[in-house]
Amino acid sequence: MKDLFELFITFARIGGLTFGGGYAMLPILQREVVDIKKWTTTEELMDYYAIGQTTPGLIAVNTATFIGQRYRGTLGGVVATFGVIFPSLFIISIIAMFMNNFEDSxxxxxxxxxxxxxxxxxxxxxxxxxxxxxxxxxxxxxxxxxxxxxxxxxxxxxxxxxxxxxxxxxxxxxxxxxxxx
Amino acid sequence: MIYLQLYYEFFQAGLFAVGGGLATLPFLYDISDRTSWFTYEQLADMIAISESTPGAIGINMSTYAGYMAAGIPGGIVASLGLITPAVIIIVIVAQFLNKFKDNQYVQAIFYGLRPASTALIAAAGFAVVMIDLVHVDLFQMTGSFIDLINWRALILAIVLFYLSNHVRLTKNLHPVIFIAFAAAIGIIFNFAEVAL
Structure with a gap:
């Protein structure tokens, strides 16, 4: 349970720190997941990216699922993915709420x-x-x-x-x- | 049941969009064509916001698009729909990673998919560019070729392209900075006015 929580928090931080989508996520992933947590290697990360770019879905989500799966099985893959999308859901919902008020500006x-x-x-x-x-x-x-x-x-x-x-x-x-x- | 429909539409985008967040763009245009959830102009705003806020661009766009259709639950449902196929596929792929990497048939399919996803992204970009840079309506009204092209936007586009590719000092700057610069230019020179 603690492992899963750690997965969620780590990937939520990665999601929240990435500006500009999947490509921009690579250096942050390297730092958080390879250097600090040691859940995977840089070589494996490159493989995940290559596959993530050619399989359906978002590169960020595909990579998170790969690493989570590798560290903690299928459930780990799902938890890491929820982590990486969490900041988006939160931030964009707030922005969308305010945009409606400012539509006439x-x-x-x-x-x-x-x-x-x-x-x-x-x-x-x-x-x-x-x-x-x-x-x-x-x-x-x-x-x-x-x-x-x-x-x-x-x-x-x-x-x-x-x-x-x-x-x-x-x-x-x-x-x-x-x-x- | 709008949530079910949202989930289904974004599930489909997540299943067939190969090549990352921007590859979901043509699917969003397709959804815009078939539903009244959001317009092309709103989509362009969504892309801008998605690019300039943290997180995966695809998830930002699905959250925003889902919000436009059905509020906060809509944003969550659309995003869950978008990630479901990828999570299922990657969980399976991760388990067979080595076999998968060496399989020549899979490699051959990928060989065809890469230029296809590049083309889909380029075409999606082209479609929105035409809306903002070329004013067919205004041209038909005035008959003047000068009115056919949105010159202010074109000049800004050329300047930004040059700064982001050819000027050593600025080409590695974060995209957010170019977006902020363009926003300032838009406010100073009344860019929205030109479109009318």
Whole structure:
């Protein structure tokens, strides 16, 4: 029970200290979970990140589940995850409550019109980073262009794109594998 | 039963969004299209708030979106829906980690998924950019090409892109600082006015 409480508190602190999402969480995780608690190693942490980026769900949640599971079994995974999301639930609920009162404020509207521009730039920066990691060959470029244009010009569900891309990846690799034999 | 619907919608986003918090964006746009829970503009505000407050961006967005739909319980239910598939999948994956890492079929699927998630995030970004940077309505009203583009926003975007990528002094600054700077510029130059 004490172990679980410790897991919860540690991951709540990690969640509360991370600004900017999953990527920004890595240095804080290293400090809290590898250096201080020694629940995992840096190498394992990198593996969790790699898997967390390619399996469904949020990187932060996936990593928390991995480490919690490793330290204290399935229940540990669930408790660590509740810990990492707890600050978000708390802080965002409060902000959302106050935003409703300020919806008519011209100052806030101006601020958010400016903030939106910065968010586009941050998303563009994130996409450039992702591009470097994910578009490694012509097939990758083709998948990118296909899904990018289909997302913009059709209203098909993203679910279809994800399933389709998985199938294309599988078929491409299988075809290449056969050629190797 | 709105809580059940919220849980289901965010469960679906959590199951199919591969590549972290921003990958849930296209699913949120999809939800916005099909429900009256929140608008595209509110979504853009949610992204800004989610990026500038602590925590996982995806959870911040699900809490906010759920709150817009059904108050504080809505925020909690939406977030639980979002994390449920990931927790189940990772618990299973963690138990078979070694097998999973070496499985060529799984590797092959991931090979296709990475560019797909990049494309989904890029398209989601593109959709919101079009709302703020290009004013088709105003252009149709005035017929002037100068009105087609929101110049103030475009200039701010170029400055921020340059500062966050090419200026040594500023490129490693925390995103919160760029967001705060943009907020100040928005207030000083009445950015909301331009959209009307």
């Amino acid at each position: 011209i100052v806030l509207q101006n601020a958010f019109a400016g903030i939106r521009v910065s968010v586009y730039v941050l998303i563009l920066n994130a996409v450039i980073k992702l591009w470097k990691k994910s578009i490694v060959d012509k097939v990758g470029l083709l998948i990118f262009l296909l899904i990018f244009s289909l997302s913009i010009f059709t209203s098909l569900s993203p679910v279809l794109f994800v399933i389709g891309a998985g199938i294309i990846g599988l078929l491409t690799k299988m075809q290449r594998g056969e050629r190797l034999k």
